Amino acid sequence: MMKPKVNVAIISISLAKGGAERFASLLSKMIEAENIAVHNIIINDAVDYDYKGKLYNLGTASSSTFSVFKKIEKGYLLCKYLKNNNIDVVIDNRPRNHYIRELLTTLIYGSRRIIFVIHSFNFKNYFPSPQFLSQKLYRNATKLVCVSKEIEEGIREKLGFLNTITIYNPYEVVDTVVAEKVSDNENYILFFGRFDEKVKNFSLMLEAFSKSEIYKAGYCLYLLGEGPDLVFIQNKIKELQLDEFVKILPFVKNPQEWIAKAKFTILTSQYEGFPMSLVESLAAGTPIVAVDCKSGPKEIVKPEHNGLLVENHNAPELSKAMKRMIEDENLYNFCKKNASESVEHLSLDTISKQWKALILFDTND
Known part of the structure; x- marks a missing residue:
């Protein structure tokens, strides 16, 4: 009997221009499999890169024009989408440097399995100060995925997190x-x-x-x-x-x-x-x-x-x-x-096996 599909949401600022955004598009291709349904959720309306799975564009879904109301509306729409689509795993691919915003975001994510991706050695983009606030945000995370061993070592030494793993960024053979x-x-x-x-x-x-x-x-x-x-x-x-x-x-x-x-x-x-x-x-x-x-x-x-x-x-x-x-x-x-x-x-096939193992192990353990 087939296991039910695992619904995975990849949350990014956009799918345009930057390295983290390029990674998100590749990640959607890597984890798309018979037993994984991919949902790409972007905060801003910008798409340059190809992707696999569904796309939910909060930039176009929200109708408010006033900045504060638009952010609140995006939070509400994100919460609704995660619930309506039975999202099991959230992969947060965004910078996370504002404690109050991230605290509210973790409330939206709820009890789902959360994987946070750390893309830069500039830790202030991912870990709000002071240190105890970051520890509160991340202590219940399923995993902190670091894109280099040096990042993982730095997080363990400076911030004391042990729920870390290094998975390198891949490359894609392009036509x-x-x-x-x-x-x-x-x-x-x-x-x-x-x-x-x-x-x-x-x-x-x-x-x-x-x-x-x-x-x-x-x-x-x-x-x-x-x-x-x-x-x-x-x-x-x-x-x-x-x-x-x-x-x-x-x-x-x-x-x-x-x-x-x-x-x-x-x-x-x-x-x-x-x-x-x-x-x-x-x-x-x-x-x-x-x-x-x-x-x-x-x-x-x-x-x-x-x-x-x-x-x-x-x-x-x-x-x-x-x-x-x-x-x-x-x-x-x-x-x-x-x-x-x-x-x-670092090929797409090799790195995809590491991501699939992480997602499926954490959802089936």
């Missing part, structure tokens, strides 16, 4: 037929992601690119994405007199071909969680140059095997790494040869 087309004549290194200076540290990236002088060898820096700090980046490019060598490209849903044809991709973040851009780059066979920020890069980059990892906030060392990847052909070819194989353990 390049639908990818954005890129000219074969372009020589470039690539950043792709959100234009957020406080997180991504474009100042460091642009300064190191300028110092490296790899533009003299015909290589440009392409910045692919969008975000609140576009003007800041444009001004920084002008300040460093890099207008001729740095190109800003708009966000595209599928950057696969941009990634595959880049010489290498670059990450200079202040902090991360488990940066999917690095994983997606390696999966496409493209080496990486990254700073050793907290957290993720050192769990992805194998120095001189699939890329180069340098001390964070060190523009001279970063510029040397950029230059080395251009000039040292033996190193570059070796890293490129190893790139895709180095992330095989």
